[in-house]
Amino acid sequence: MTRTAVIAGQGALAPAVIAALDDPLVYALDGFAPNLPAIPFRLERLIPFLDDLVEKGVGRVVFAGAIRRPRLDPELFDPRTAQLVPRILTAMQSGDDAALREVLKVFQEHDLTIASVEEIIPDLIPAEGVLTGQPEDADRRDAAKGASILQGLGAFDIGQGIVVAQGLCLAIETLPGTRAMLEFAAAHGGLKPNPNGARGVFYKAPKPGQDRRVDLPTLGPDSVTQAAEAGLAGIAWQAGGVILLERDEAVRRAEAAGMFLWARGE
Template sequence: MTRTAVIAGQGALAPAVIAALDEPLVFALEGFAPDMPATPFRLERLVPFLDELLERGVQKVVFAGAIRRPRLDPEAFDPRTAQLVPRILTAMQSGDDAALREVLDVFEEHGFAICGIEDIIPELLPSQAVLSGNPTEADRRDAEQAANILSGLGPFDIGQGAVVAQGLCLAIETLPGTRAMLEFAAAHAGLRPNPNGARGVFYKAPKPGQDRRVDLPTLGPDSVTQAASAGLAGIAWQAGGVILLDRDEAIRRADAAGLFLWAREDSDI
């Protein structure tokens, strides 16, 4: 029997993926357990873990949910996984994206096919559309500026989100995450040149050149609530490149808060 394994991280994405699959095997990196039953594994014993997947008939692997770089214990490596350490450490020096690609390469070298979210639940990645509200021309210009900022930051592997108001960047997403970015933007909303002008746009997009099978940016109802608390006009994102969880509830909250939700093509303005 061919099986699919889900490497589950934290957040609401992993449960959605698991529900869409037929009896998947669910695993989680030790220290990043999701709110569901999952068999833990350690990165220091990656090769024995891959052997176990093969023995259990796994041919496809899906990565779903949030994790951060684990702290590795040098004494916990088995001999075969230890041989991979130079490759992974070299990749980590180039950033999280390079490290993830190296891990994916290891999975593929062992015969696994890596499935992206769009292969399993394509409806989670909205195509071009305004889902709620109506962005003004000023909002559209702010979204364009935010998209340009994220594109320029891509080589630095910093983050997948930015807040722009009246053409000025109020915040970019870094290691602390989206909530921290939006709280920072709210605390500095007074820096907008015109207090009565455009309130600002929260924009999300994958990093340029990112492997879209893993670590796609994710939005959901909580993102809407946080953007509303920051006093922003709405949320825009790269159409087809960002996961939107619980779309109906996200739209309901946006409608209630008077925010727009816009899946934006790169050429839109």
């Protein structure tokens, strides 16, 4: 029987994926171990790691959770993995997404299928619709502006989130992540032209051209709390392109804060 391996990152997504699978093998990139039992591996020994997966009968791999680009130790490369370095470095010149796609190709060259979170738990990715609350016309305009800006930034491989208020961009998600972006937006909320006008929208979407089998943007209850602390009217995201963890709790917190949650159609 073909087995499934989970490459587990940090956050709540990996435990949800693992719970939905029948006896998966769980691995984690060394230095990015999640708070659950996982076998560590290093990118410097990627080929021996893939050989081991195949020997254990793994035919499908799921990436779940957050990781960052690791620091590589040249002394730890085995000869076969070392041959991949020029290939990966060339891809990295186009950004992290391109490098990740190249790594996925290496998995596939070992006859390993990359499965998306949507295949495992489709209910985690909401279809178009308002989950709670009701965005006003100004909020809809701010969400559309956010979507347009993220689309334009896609080629620069910057981030997957943005805060727009009254048509103005207050913050863009970069390497420090969502929490840092929302804290920045909260600190600069006074820059909005009309203090009594639209409070602003946190919008999230995959990068254009992103491989949706891995690294989809993720929202959850903590995202709602952080957006509420930033004084925003609600959270909108690209329908069918964003993972929503613990939906019931996220909705509960949004309702308590008087915020909307909206899976926005394109």
